[in-house]
Amino acid sequence: MTDKLDFTPQEWTKVLESVALVGIAVSAADPNGLWGLTKEALASRSALIASKHDGESNELIKAVITDFESKAGRSVVLEALHKRFAGAETADILQRSLEDLREVSALLGTKAPHDAVAFKGLLLGIGQKVAQASMEHSFLGFGGVLVSDAEKATLTDIATALGTTV
Secondary structure (H helix, E strand, O other): OOOHHHOOHHHHHHHHHHHHHHHHHHHHHOOOHHHHHHHHHHHHHHHHHHHHOOOOOOHHHHHHHHHHHOHHHHHHHHHHHHHHHOOOOHHHHHHHHHHHHHHHHHHHHHHOOOOHHHHHHHHHHHHHHHHOOOOEOOEOOEOOEOOOHHHHHHHHHHHHHHOOOO
16 A cells, blocks of 8 residues: 655655646647636546545545645645746647656556556546546537547557556
8 A cells, every 4th residue: 555655755746746737738738728628627626536435546546635635735736837837838738747647657666566557547537537528629519529639649648658558
């Protein structure tokens, strides 16, 4: 069983940040206006809350959710994200997110090998919920697709970065 104490503060920040980075990467892949971004952000949070009530969640997932629910935990994540994306263009946001997810995957393989598969599953689940949260390329709610080709490609890139499959 892995929890927060198994990581250095910097490593734990990366693990926490990864939960947000998945949604950010999917949103950056195919930006969808203010309403679409809002729906995608809510989907990310909803997926995390659903994991809290999932009986299959391991100690690592529970520890991450607990930190996300705390003001201090959210502040750490927001500060890390602000540093990571300061001055970044959309394409940079996607690449920086994928780089960090590769680092988190390696970190989990070293520090939390028994909990890594479930945590990576959580991350992919968040990415999929975000991708499905808003119709892409629609006009006033008409037409469009649920998950764009760019979002599908990003989900595959995220899975590759995590060393798993979609």
